[in-house]
Amino acid sequence: METEPDPTSPEPTSPDLATQTFLVTGATSGIGRSTALALGRRGARVLLACRSAERALDVRDEVVARGGTAEHVPLDLADLASVRSCAKAVTDLGEPVHVLVNNAGVAGVRGATAQGFELAFGVNHLGHFLLTTLLLDQLGPLAPRRVVTLSSKAHNGAKGIDFAALRRPTRTRTGLVEYQVAKLCNVLFTQELALRHGGAGVDAYAVHPGFIASDIWQPAPRPFRALAQRLMASPDDGAVAPVHAATAAEVGPNGSYLDRREVCVPGKAVTAGLAADLWRHSEDWVG
Secondary structure, three states, X not given: OOOOOOOOOOOOOOOOOOOOEEEEEOOOOHHHHHHHHHHHHOOOEEEEEEOOHHHHHHHHHHHHHXXXXXXXXXXXXXXXXXXXXXXXXXXXXXXXXXXXEEOOOOOOOOOEOOOOOEHHHHHHHHHHHHHHHHHHHHHHHHOOOEEEEEOOHHHHHOOOOOOOHHHOOOOOOOOHHHHHHHHHHHHHHHHHHHHHHHHHOOEEEEEEOOOEOOHHHOOOOHHHHHHHHHXXXXXXXXXXXXXXXXXXXXXXXXXXXXXXXXXXXXXXXOOHHHHHHHHHHHHXXXX
């Protein structure tokens, strides 16, 4: 893979990803949409894994207009049955997925998933955990060789994981504590994925894209959302980091945590033991 051009450039670039297929979750808005368009601008095929078929068709048309190809595969990360259906739909396409970009997420929300897991954890981590492992198992040699998972500097605020709390609806009023834990899970998942599948040629990276004014903050309390979004960068700026991690020839050691495009040491709560515990719990919970 080659080092990427600036994905925010309005001009089409050479189709150097014309033989590559990327699956991007949450591709209809925010960083996911900008990532899909940046990949399309370079001629890639993009599988748009998201809930809304109507919005996915709009993004598909934009990807095609930029020189790529795209297709919608339905996905609701808050429902593990939907995740399984998505993985089957991708498998039924019978084509390789070179890179999986686990982009979709929620922040500042309260509630539970269809299976009763805390909402931020269920969407940001557990749904992506199941999708990733299913594609690695079901697609075999056609499975992703690189997995990019969007995390956040917010993971530094998490002191650890209360696994019992993950089986209940959101406890805090703002949901931001649970968001920190979910982002910690993204980093831990990436490290354990690299450990377990790196020998089979799978590279995994967790990426902090910067503080971005994306739709992920829409459910947050209005005063916080309004202040935060004034201080945040655009989704196009946010796409620079995941596009780099997804396409650059050299990213960093397998399992790395990146702050934008720089390999960084993750938060103190990120340990090999906790990563292994999270993987075991996740396996048990997805069945």
